[in-house]
Amino acid sequence: MKVISTVINPIPDKDGFHIFECDNCYKKFLINLQDNKEDKIYCPYCGNEGNMITFTNNIREKAFKDHPISTINSSTDEKIELDIEQIKELIENLNSSDIDVEVLEYSINEFINTKELVNFEFICCDKTIKIPMDMYKAIKFCAFCKGEILLNIIE
Numbered sequence: 283m284k285v286i287s288t289v290i291n292p293i294p295d296k297d298g299f300h301i302f303e304c305d306n307c308y309k310k311f312l313i314n315l316q317d318n319k320e321d322k323i324y325c326p327y328c329g330n331e332g333n334m335i336t337f338t339n340n341i342r343e344k345a346f347k348d349h350p351i352s353t354i355n356s357s358t359d360e361k362i363e364l365d366i367e368q369i370k371e372l373i374e375n376l377n378s379s380d381i382d383v384e385v386l387e388y389s390i391n392e393f394i395n396t397k398e399l400v401n402f403e404f405i406c407c408d409k410t411i412k413i414p415m416d417m418y419k420a421i422k423f424c425a426f427c428k429g430e431i432l433l434n435i436i437e
Contacts, residue, residue: 292338293389299412301390302337306330310394312412313425324428326402326411326421331428345388404429 294300299312304325311326321333390396399412402421406429413421421431 292341293387295390295396295412297412299390300338301341301393302334303340303393304328304330305332305336305339308340309417309420310414311425312390312394312399314410317409318426320426324423324425326413326423326425326431327417329423329428341388341393345392404431 292300294315295312298314298316300315301310301312302323303310304327307325307328307330309325309327313323315334322331323333323337324331325337394414398415400415400418401410402413402418403410404424404426406424407426409424409426411425423430
């Protein structure tokens with residue numbers, strides 16, 4: 283069986299910011315990955331701790347929705363759609379020659395109106411994130427150190 287695998291590649295904005303979505307409160311924010319030297323990221327709204335993978339799961343699933351993982355039965359050329367458990371089992375039994383990779387890119391514009399984004403600066407870390415303008419009052423924590431925000435600053 284040959285697996286046709288899709289790799290999801292996020293495209294940052296012109297300033298190098300990538301989009302993230304909290305898997306707890308489902309709010310979106312953008313971080314420049316060069317500013318984040320740690321593996322940890324904190325949701326600036328609810329303080330949920332995660333990393334690049336946990337905060338992009340929902341976005342990757344949405345981008346991937348129209349591109350299901352499938353396999354091709356090499357003896358019949360039949361395409362077979364797989365559920366998550368079947369995918370895990372298949373991956374455990376694969377050889378590298380059995381995989382054909384397709385790259386699926388997504389941009390921030392597909393998930394958020396970039397014209398409505400504002401910079402939010404954290405005094406504690408002297409770093410900036412981008413958020414939707416209407417969400418600035420909801421920021422409670424620093425996305426880099428989880429320091430509690432006492433005063434909101436918008437550029």
